[in-house]
Amino acid sequence: MPRIDLGAAVEQFITWLLQTVPGLFDAISAVLTVLVDAITAVLLGPSYLVWIAVFGVVALLARGVGLAVFTVVAFLLVASMNLWPETMETLAVVLVAAVLATAIGVPLGIWAAQNRTASTVLRPVLDFMQTTPVFVYLIPAVFFFGIGVVPGVVATTIFSIPPAVRLTELGIRGVDAEVVEAAHAFGAHPRQILREIQLPMALPTIMAGINQVIMLALSMVVVAGLAGADGLGSVVVQAVTQLDIAAGFEGGLAVVILAIFLDRLTASFAQRPARGLWRRLVPQRRPAAVA
Numbered sequence: 001m002p003r004i005d006l007g008a009a010v011e012q013f014i015t016w017l018l019q020t021v022p023g024l025f026d027a028i029s030a031v032l033t034v035l036v037d038a039i040t041a042v043l044l045g046p047s048y049l050v051w052i053a054v055f056g057v058v059a060l061l062a063r064g065v066g067l068a069v070f071t072v073v074a075f076l077l078v079a080s081m082n083l084w085p086e087t088m089e090t091l092a093v094v095l096v097a098a099v100l101a102t103a104i105g106v107p108l109g110i111w112a113a114q115n116r117t118a119s120t121v122l123r124p125v126l127d128f129m130q131t132t133p134v135f136v137y138l139i140p141a142v143f144f145f146g147i148g149v150v151p152g153v154v155a156t157t158i159f160s161i162p163p164a165v166r167l168t169e170l171g172i173r174g175v176d177a178e179v180v181e182a183a184h185a186f187g188a189h190p191r192q193i194l195r196e197i198q199l200p201m202a203l204p205t206i207m208a209g210i211n212q213v214i215m216l217a218l219s220m221v222v223v224a225g226l227a228g229a230d231g232l233g234s235v236v237v238q239a240v241t242q243l244d245i246a247a248g249f250e251g252g253l254a255v256v257i258l259a260i261f262l263d264r265l266t267a268s269f270a271q272r273p274a275r276g277l278w279r280r281l282v283p284q285r286r287p288a289a290v291a
Contacts, residue, residue, distance in 0.1 A: 014143055029150045035096050036149055043088035048079045051088075055261065062268040067261075074257040081250045083235065087258060090231035093149065093224065094217045094262070097156035101213045105161045106206065109168025110194070119169060126162045134159060134223050142227055152224025152233070160216040167209030171202025211266050218259045232258075 018025070043051065052075045060068035078087050112119040137159050141151035175198045183193045199206070225233025232251050239248035 014140060018144070025144045028154075029145050032096065032150045032153050033148075036092050036153065039092040039095060040089050043092060044085060048075075048084045052076060052079070059261070059265065062265050067264050071261055074261065078254050078257055081254065083232065083250060083254045086230070086232050086235050086251075087254050090218075090221055090233065090255070091258060093153055093156065093229060093231060094214065094221070094258075097153050097160060097217045097220075098210070098214050100153075100157045101160040101217070102164050102210055104157075105164025105209070105213065106168050108161075109165040109206075109209070110172060112165065112169040113172035113198075122165060126165055129158070130162045134220060135226075137220075138223060138227050147228040149224075149229040151227045152220070152229030155227070156217050156220040156224055159220055160213045163212035163216065164206075164209045167212070168202070168206050171205030171209075172198050174205065175201045207266060211263055214262050214266060215259060218255060218262075221255055 052072055055075060056068045056072040059071040075084075075087075078084055108118075108122060112122050134155075137155035138151060141155040145151045145154060172194075179197060179201070180193060183197050188196075221231065221233040222236045223233070225231065225235075225237040228234075232255050235251035236248055236255075238244070239246075239251060
């Protein structure tokens with residue numbers, strides 16, 4: 001059977017892109033570098049005690065005393081292991097990648113929920129993205145953006161998009177059709193229905209998708225470290241290359257602490273009370289949903 005040289009075709013396409021629109025990739029690289037550097041500077045500017053106090057207060061307001069105590073103790077442990085700068089660098093990368101993935105994934109999920117054709121087209125693309133090995137994302141990212149934090153952010157963002165799309169579509173499609181019909185009977189505009197009924201009722205599912213986005217972004221930390229990104233990924237990669245068990249354990253523990261904090265924090269946003277048109281149409285369903 002004759003060999004189909006797909007790899008050469010992809011290589012030619014990437015080379016053509018680099019020669020045709022080099023300024024585009026330079027602009028993306030510059031914007032992402034500025035964003036990551038700005039967030040990192042903010043996180044590393046004050047003393048770590050200030051940010052631990054801020055994180056503790058946010059956790060207290062979001063989930064209560066239990067998460068607040070865990071947050072304070074856990075981040076003090078991170079600081080005691082001398083991994084505070086690396087943890088904040090990782091947090092900056094995760095925040096940028098998660099926000100970009102959410103900003104891309106949620107609108108695509110809304111579009112797929114409202115358009116069957118879009119859903120049919122996006123489904124195999126998302127399947128391909130979710131089954132592609134994580135290291136594969138680094139290859140084109142490094143070609144386009146070189147070595148450093150930018151290819152790590154780009155690869156992390158692309159890898160994290162699918163759950164935002166899938167769970168947003170699932171949440172909106174799961175909204176009670178009777179409630180939507182009642183809103184139409186009230187004369188509500190489709191955008192108003194989306195904004196005040198479908199999105200609030202789908203919020204728990206959407207937030208579950210954002211949770212998965214953050215978890216996938218954190219899972220890419222070590223892979224991004226291979227591309228030269230700073231943070232806990234570089235700590236773990238260096239520990240693996242040097243067979244340093246202690247450093248590898250401490251870096252992995254810091255990643256776990258950051259993951260638990262972000263997971264519990266984002267999960268709390270799904271528990272906000274309903275407002276607007278949904279509250280007027282389905283007030284009797286709220287106690288059952290809470291229970």
